[in-house]
Amino acid sequence: MPAEPTGSAAHGPDPSEPRASARAPSCATSPEARCREAARGGPRRPRRSFLQRTLEELLAFLEDALFAERIAAVPGLLQSFDARAKLLFGVCLAVGLTSVHAALPLALALLLALPAASRSGIRPALLVARVWPVTLGFTALLALPAAVSWVRPGAPLLQLWTFADGETLDVTRPGLEGVLTLSLRVSSVASWMTALLLTTRWDRALSALRSLGVPAAFRLVALLSYRYLFLLCDLVRSEHLARESRTPHLPGRSRAGGAEERGWVAARIGALLLRANQASEEVYLAMQARGAGIAIRTLTPPAWRARDAGLALLGLVLLVASVAAGR
Amino acid sequence: MHIPDGYLGPATYGSMFVVMAPAWAAAGAVVRKRLRARQVPYLALAGAFSFVVMMFNFPIPGGSTGHATGAVLAAIVTGPWAACLALSVTVVLQALLAGDGGVTCIGANCFSMAFVTPVVGWLAYRLLAGKCPAGATRRAAAAAAGGFVGLNLSALTTAFLLGLQPLLAHAADGSPLYCPLPLTITVPAMMAGHILYFGWIEAAITGLAVAYLGRTAPEVLATGEASTSLFARPALPWLAVTALALLTPLGLLLPALTGAGGAFGEASPADLRNPAVAGPSAVASVPPGMERLHGKWTGPLPNYGLPNQAVAASWFGKSAAYVLAAFVGIAAVALVVFVLGRRLLAPAPRGPDAR
Known part of the structure; x- marks a missing residue:
């Protein structure tokens, strides 16, 4: 379990x-x-x-x-806010954090995501394990070439190599600061967005896109797409499980790489496409049978509460402060 | 290839939303015209397909496996514009659901993965496939080539977006504020993997799937070819405009080659005093009004370049900025024309007594 x-x-x-x-x-x-x-x-x-x-x-x-x-x-801090307020807060925070260029406020934002997650029923260790290895680790690895003197000259911190002509390859202070800032920025935005998205029901998140002016047709397409994603996933799972159960696992025999297997995968993709086409026709006919047309009717969203307005306002204040500080 | 939050500066990711707006509008217009009420379930299922197809592991000789995007396959079957919308939905779902790609970078990721890949891949496929029958080997080979070209151009777009960051956003001391790797690193790093590995996986999957569809359901391949109304007439002008945008660095190269210098008095009023620029028309003093008003408004891309020309002093940097400015300008003009067109050319509302 x-x-x-x-x-x-x-x-x-x-x-x-x-x-x-x-x-x-x-x-x-x-x-x-x-x-x-x-x-x-x-x-x-x-x-x-x-x-x-x-x-x-x-x-x-x-x-x-x-x-x-x-x-x-689960009842919690972030769950208690309206999805629209969380969406506005999240967008403002993401734009704001991408405008910050100092490591300290970014580190602070990253650390603040942990108590926010904790009070929303997400274990901080889980958030760290889920987000940080990818964002902090991967970004640092990706940007590491930018820390060396060939790409970013500056005061040397660590000498990596000395060439025959005396020239050295160093890790430089400005280079390392740049990598650290980038890693912290990516991690802080990802941590907050993960916490906000995990605490928001998917249908509410899509409905909240309305407050950003996203057209109703797009929201409906995304909602339907999300629903039928699971149908197609189940179809693919069944096909793969059926083949896996029929495949003898002989020791010492290569289990991947054959031309027949590549053809099988491509045929499954083609068949999935045909199934998706067929399903779209069925959904359309079902929508017609229920009298649904292009016009999209949505439920009236609940009224804004003071705490929701407060969160949205906090996001705006953080955005303005971050942009002003970043200039 | 999904760019996370924090790698691109606000100027870049904001511009990419502006660039994608006309593409989304045009795609929406084509799909609405062709599919009408069917568009919602059709796009939804195409979006779900694009999401799921990325989970397929494709066996590679040697025992390893790889993934494909299926973007060009979706374009071949649904048409490039429907694929653009469906893949945009997929990119949004991936950002919000799986945290794959940043929320602020949705515009940039949509441009590379939902616009460049399907449209370029589909154009290559149509060019190579010609009018051969659905089950022909040539059609499968054309689809494979489309997959290879589409994915690699998409990777090149991503590499450019990342590599432009040190030129576009930097501190006073020149330190890059976002992705710190220059174009000389991002382009080879991205393209090596895609040209040598991922591109071939995409090509194999696209080609084999089209061969399968050609044998089992050739009528499905005909659907994508019928949904190209936007390419039917204005393809040539758009291609010409794109070519002109890519040729804009000639404006830097030719004056340097011919020694023509800058345009008279255009860059700065100080040029009017400079005999090297103004020649015999040089004046001793510039009118104070010109001096006072000069530089009051520089615009977001002053001189069709980067906000700080000091860092982008190289010819390559200036050229990249020229091309970027050209595309931003084209997108802005297209958006304005589209909005005005919708407003001014909309049919007049019919009153109850209208006949």
């Missing part, structure tokens, strides 16, 4: 979860388990076939979607 996402979460396990975890490898059972294993450098296991990899990715996606739905349903 996957661990509960929060210590205070007063809700039972999802009934669909034990079935999924019974078939899935341990790394695909829960986001926490995956994060723990990723932090340890990944589980040790034999090389997986393309079928197993696709199945694991599908399960991981479904697990993440279920996990997000569960977190969004």
Whole structure:
């Protein structure tokens, strides 16, 4: 059984979860388990076939979607705000943080995401394990060439190499500061956006796009797309599971790379496309049968409360302050 | 290839939303005209397909696996404009649902993955496929080439967006404020992986899937070819405008080659005093009104360049800024014309007594 996402979460396990975890490898059972294993450098296991990899990715996606739905349903700090206020706050914060060029405020924003997540039912360790290895680690790795003297000259901090002509390759102070600032910026925005999105129900988040002026047609397409994503995922999972169950696992035999397997994957993609085409026709006919046309009717959004307006205002103030400080 | 938040400066990611606005509007107009009420479920399922297809692991000789985007395949089947909208939905879903790509970079990611990949890949496919039948090998090969070209151009776009950051946004001491890697690093780093590895996976999947569709459902391939109304007439002018934008650095190169110098008095009133620029027309003093008003308004892209020309002093930097300014200008003009066109050319509302 996957661990509960929060210590205070007063809700039972999802009934669909034990079935999924019974078939899935341990790394695909829960986001926490995956994060723990990723932090340890990944589980040790034999090389997986393309079928197993696709199945694991599908399960991981479904697990993440279920996990997000569960977190969004838990009472907490960020859950208590209206989705529109959170969306405005999130956009203002993202734009504001991308305008900040000093490491200290970015580090502060990054650290503040942890108590906000904690009070919203997301364990800080989970947020750290879920976001930071990718953002802090990957960004630092990607931007590392920019820390050396060839790309960013400046005061040397660490000498990496001395060439025959006496020239040196160093890690420079301005280079390292630039990498640190970039990593902190990427991580702080990602941490806050993850916390905000995990605590917002998907349908509410899409409805909230209305407050940003996103056309109703786009919102409906995105909502339908999200719903049918799971149908198509299930279709792909069934096909891959069927083939995997029919494939003998002989020791010493290569399990991927054959021309027949490549043809099979391409044919599955083609068949998925045909199925999506067919499903769109069925959905259209169903919509017609119910009298739905292009006109999109949405529920009247709830009135803004003082706390929602406060959060949106806080976002605007942070945006203005960040832009002013960044100039 | 998804750019996260923080790698692009506000000027770049804001501009990319402006650049994508006419593309979304044009795509919406084509899809609305062709599909009418069917557009919502059609685009929704195409978006869901684009999302799911990225989870397929494609076996590679040697036992490894790789992923493809399926963007060109979606364009071949649904048409480039429907694919542009569907892939835009996918990019938004990936940013909001999976944290794949930044929220502020949705415009930039849509440009590279939802516009450049399907449109360029589809154009290459149509060019190479010609009028051959649906099940022909040539059509599958054309689809594979479209997948390869579309993905690589998309990677090049991303590399340019990242590599332009040190030129576009920097501190007073020249330190880059966003992605610190210059074009000389981002372009080879991105293109090596895509030309040697990812591009071939995309090509194989696109080609094999089109071959499969050609055998099993050739009528589906005909659907994408029927949805090209925007390309039917204005393709040539758009291509010409794009070519002109790419040729704008000639405006820097030719004066340097011919020694013609700058335009008389255009850059600064001080040029009027400079005999090297003004020649025999040089004046001893510039009218105070000209001096006072000069530089009051420089615009977001002064002199069609970067806000600070000191860092972008190289010819390459200036040229990149010229091309960027050209595309931003084209997008802005297209947006204004589109909005005015919608306002001015909209049919008059019919009253109850109108016949």
